[in-house]
Amino acid sequence: MDIAIIGAGAAAVALLDALDPSDVGSVTVLDPSEPPWRGRPYRADLDSVLVNAPPEIMSIRSGDREHYARWLDGHAPPGAYSDERLGRPIPPRAVYGRYLADTAEAALARFARAEIVQAAVTGVSLEGRPAVRTADGRRYTADKVVLCVGGGTPLDHYALAGAPGFVADPYPLERTLAGVPSGKDVAVIGGGLTAVDIVASLAARGHTGRISLVSRSGTLPFVWQRPAETGIRHLTPDRLRSLDGPVTLDGFADLIRTELAERGESWDDLAAWIAAAARRDPAANLREQLATVDTALLGRRIVQEAAHTAGPFAWRLLPASDRERLRARHFRTITSLASPMVPRNAAVLLELFEAGALEALSGIEKIETGRGFRITHAAGVRGADVVINAINPPPHAIPRTAEPLVSSLLDQGAAQDPDGGLAIDPGTGRLVMRGRADSRLSVVGDLAGGGPFLVSGVPGVAAQASRAARSIGGLRNR
Ligand SMILES: Cc1cc2nc3c(=O)[nH]c(=O)nc-3n(C[C@H](O)[C@H](O)[C@H](O)COP(=O)(O)OP(=O)(O)OC[C@H]3O[C@@H](n4cnc5c(N)ncnc54)[C@H](O)[C@@H]3O)c2cc1C
Structure with a gap:
């Protein structure tokens, strides 16, 4: 099987690491940026540009939470980059970029044939064997094509482009x-x-x-709290799957209520605290949250974790009116809770x-x-x-560099998801072409539609990559 991977950021690294080389004849990775593997976030930059999450959340290998922590142990002196309050190392993002590059190179060495092509992909032709076209006119054929093109860039909401300063x-x-x-x-x-x-x-x-x-x-x-084992029991995809009847926002809130009540905590108190935080002076919020970084209370940690784990699953089950209510009324709060600052x-x-x-x-x-x-x-x-x-692009935005590629797919029968991104089959990550999941095309990363409005962080991207490797037919057994 020959695989073409479009984009060489974190998603591509996760996919290469997840693929079983014995199932793969050749891998071709195409990306115009140099050096590869760092994507938009993890390039060389100031030391003050830090990763936004502790090591256990930043493993690029789905199912192995310690993969990045082990790399960091071997590549940084003990205690380096420590965020004392968090009790974890929080290195510059460029250091994380080195981890991605090392992981990609180790993964590539396992394949019989691997090539990196420094070029933007402008289209995929699906007549016969898929063929990937580059901006400089080259053409690469493959059995499977995986889109790993990342997300959008900040929006010029106030039409200031070109203004000096x-x-x-x-x-x-x-x-x-x-x-x-x-x-x-x-x-x-x-x-x-x-x-x-x-x-x-x-x-x-x-x-x-x-x-x-x-x-x-x-x-x-919000501000990160020290990581702690949450032992979530109710806010899980399996539990949501087993619920009788439709899942509603109120039903989901009841699950949170039960989850917290079992720890002796109250969702109603936490929700009131969260609502009050939106009205408080930001400095007062920072002061309070810094003082409670190591609180034993689990409520906020549970809500944060569940936003990334059960959240995407619940999103697909919610009626459109509840999805709209979340987007219109709670977008900012959920984003701030789910992706806190260090x-x-x-x-x-x-x-x-x-x-x-x-x-x-x-x-x-x-x-x-x-x-x-x-x-x-x-x-x-x-x-x-x-x-x-610093205005974030909408979730599932189409990156400018991928617009010609996406147009080429739309022309051949792909569809945009109503919530943004391209329509995919949620079970496999395969692109939906003319109403059917196409086993030749998969999407990993923010371009995959059908999820909630949170931008995919590393764990989400790693999980999607693992799903894509399985659906291609080559998930590595570890
Ligand atoms: C500034 C920033 C900081 C972040 N920090 C964190 C963090 O600390 N922790 C965390 O968990 N998440 C973080 N994220 C979320 C981030 O989206 C993921 O961590 C991850 O980088 C997504 O990987 P990706 O491969 O999907 O996208 P990217 O890393 O952006 O890579 C996409 C690649 O596709 C290439 N590409 C685009 N179009 C084409 C084309 N037409 N042809 C070929 N190649 C193309 C691009 O050149 C790029 O190299 C951050 C996001 C941003 C924007």
Whole structure:
């Protein structure tokens, strides 16, 4: 069997690692970026650009939570990169990129024939044996084609492209922040993990100007708690599968209630605390959450874990009206809970808030350009010399570099999922072509439609890669 993998980021690494080489004649991996394996997030950048999760969450090998931790043990001095409050190493993302590269190279060495082609794929022809076309006119045939093209880039929501002082795409911060003079007033649009990266990196560079975080909600992601065994029993895909009757949002909340009640905790109390956090001053939130990083209470850890494990499964079972309710009313809260910031970054932000160097402004209405920027928000107007874009793309966005490829598939009968991305068969990850799962085409990563609105983190991508390897017919036995 010959396999063509389009994209050489974390998803491709997970797939190569999951494939059984005895079933594979050749592997061809195509990606225009150099060096391969790091995708968008894990390229060389400032040391202040950190991974967002502890090692047990960042293993690229599904089913082996310690795979990355073992690599890190062998590649970093003891205690290096430690986030003391979390009690775990949180290295720069470029270090994680080295782990991906090492894992990919070890995996590739197992195949009889493997080739990396530095080119963008612009189309797949499905007449006869699938043939992958590159931007420079080359053609590669394969029995199976797997799309691993990643997600979108920040949106230019306020049409600021080309305005002097506007940074449309912040990464790599090493390059974009080099052009930001230290004393200038900087506004960061957005309040998610990208905004946190930018503020932490400005601080690490000794920025002296004012930093304003400007967003609709004015809130920030929650702060990681020390990992603890949650022993989830009810909020599992198996349990959801066994439920009689339709799964509704209220039914799902009842499962959370039961899960927490068995630990002597109350979902109603936790939900009230979460709702109150959205109204509190961000600095007060950071202070409180940093003080409770090692709390014995499991409730928030359970909700966070379940958002990634049971959440995608529940999403498919929920009626459309409940999915819409979640998207419209709870998108921001769920994202902030499911993808929290690491304590080390939270401490940097809190220090800046307390020193008056950082502010969070909500209710952003418009941004006008002229001499600098005028940002209208709920409480007035704020000026800035530099505006850095940290608005996350919608989940399951089609990456710009993959637009011609996706168009070619849509022309041949693929369909867009109503929730974003391409329609796939949820059991196998196969692309749906003309209404049927096509065994020649699979999708791994954010382009796979049908899931909830959370961007796939490493564990989700690794699980999808394992599913794709199985569906191709070559899952490695470990
Ligand atoms: C800034 C950032 C930080 C993140 N940090 C974390 C984190 O700390 N922990 C975590 O769990 N998750 C994190 N994530 C989530 C992240 O999406 C996953 O960790 C993971 O990188 C997804 O891997 P991927 O291979 O699907 O996409 P990517 O890693 O983006 O790789 C996609 C690859 O496809 C290539 N490609 C695109 N179009 C084409 C084409 N037409 N032809 C050929 N190749 C193409 C691209 O060049 C790229 O190399 C982060 C995401 C971002 C954006």
